[in-house]
Amino acid sequence: MSYYLCVDCGGSKTATAICDASGQILGRAFGGPSNFAYLGPDNFIDVVGTTPLLPPPTSSPLFAAAWLGVSGVDSAAAIARLTPPLAALLGVVPIVCNDTHLLAAPLRMHPDVSAAIGCVSGTGGIVVSFKEGEGAHLEELGRVGGWGWILGDEGGGFHVGREAVRQILFEADRASVMGPVPAPVSSKGGVGSLKARVLARFGITDVFELLTIVHWPDPVPDAEVKDDAPAYTRIAREKRLSSLAPLVFAAAFEDHDPLAIDVLRHTSRELVDQICILLRPETGDAAAYPPRTVKASETILCFGGSLVGVEAYRKMVLDELEKRGHVFRRVEFVEDAAATGAKALAAALQPKVKLVV
Structure with missing residues (x-):
């Protein structure tokens, strides 16, 4: 056998x-x-x-x-x-x-499909397109992203965590000039849920303490750490932000907090920006577009990673793709x-x- x-x-x-x-x-x-x-x-x-x-x-x-x-x-x-x-x-x-x-x-x-796009959205993020190669091989057509958290892992956990902190800080900056602006009330009354979850995560009450937490240096291996030192001083900077992704998802999809939903709309749009680089329009002369691009209608979109493992987040990505005229022949979560x-x-x-x- x-x-x-x-x-x-x-x-x-x-x-x-x-x-x-x-x-x-x-x-x-x-x-x-x-x-x-x-x-x-x-x-x-x-x-x-x-x-x-x-x-x-x-x-x-x-x-x-x-x-x-x-x-x-x-x-x-x-x-x-x-x-x-x-x-x-x-x-x-x-x-x-x-x-x-x-x-x-x-x-x-x-x-019934001639190409595939792999879309990773977990701790990091990357999108890659393929067609059938010789024998059992797949031929890579194009690749976008996957540069790591410093340069950009759009749609991934670090991206989500960073955008959450950015929007919380921007909300506070705006309020310092204009005064508090009432947020739209969600169907489940989740206003403020994201902010509360993030502040509780780090054990702080002042939003601007997030600046210290985010920029605190990475822990030094084998260095002596005081017992009463804040927990975040023992965590690498990348993990301080990527570990916030589950809080954002809970605030968005359980509490229906409008701020958390805006964060995920932003990150999913940037992930879609990358997917669209690999695609060409459904209509028009194919010769007018780069030969390594593919049509969504002839392609299977294969999701992988913990974030796109959440059906509601995948739907955000697919809805945004449809708005831009790209509906895939098949969609799978691997x-x-x-x-x-x-x-x-x-x-x-x-x-x-x-x-x-």
Whole structure:
């Protein structure tokens, strides 16, 4: 029997899945973090090789094919460096690519679409477009964002947290000149919920203390910290803001706080700005637009990440895309990239087998 392996190598964990030619998942396992850029080649191979699902190498190859989506792999040189040791480990020459490629795996299982856009919105954010490549490969067409929190991870957790603090501060600045402006009352009376949640998160009562909290230096490893020091002094600056995203979502979708809803409308619009770079209009001469752009009506939009895992936030993104004239042929949220990737790999190499996902 032929087995198909997919490994999703991320910054927080390594997830593996094995399926048979029909797409039936036969095994799952998880290992430690495996971001190639952070670990380097030797440590990366150690982590992947010690994932419980992977047996020791044998003279008889266990896998018909393998696909590894690796965070931190962004160049042909990195792929070339990793492929030989992975081939020795797995007994088959694997497909190695950035982990965003796994998000577009559903493209291989839907004959009514010709392209895919992977949209990541979790801790960070990035959008990437693909079309079918040779064999089991996907060809990357375009990529926007994913530059990290300092330069911009639009639509991601840091972006949401930063925008929340910005709007809370702007509201206070405006009130210092114009006086308090009554906010529109939501259906559930959530006015002030976001501000209250953020201030409570840091144990403060003055909005402008947020400036100190946001700009406080990163903690120094092994440095002595006083027991009575505020908790935020022990947290990296990026996490101080990205950790606010759940508060914004709760204020917006549970309390219906207008300020929190405005924050998410802003961040979702900026994420849509990036998606639209990869798209061309539905009408008009296709030759007039860059050849690497795609039509939404011929494309599957594949969401991944904790923020777009929230249906209400996905709806904000889709509603904004529709306003701009882009309605996708298909939309999926990829919750399990390793399992979806294994099934897609089997589908690509067993074209006559119809899979149900």
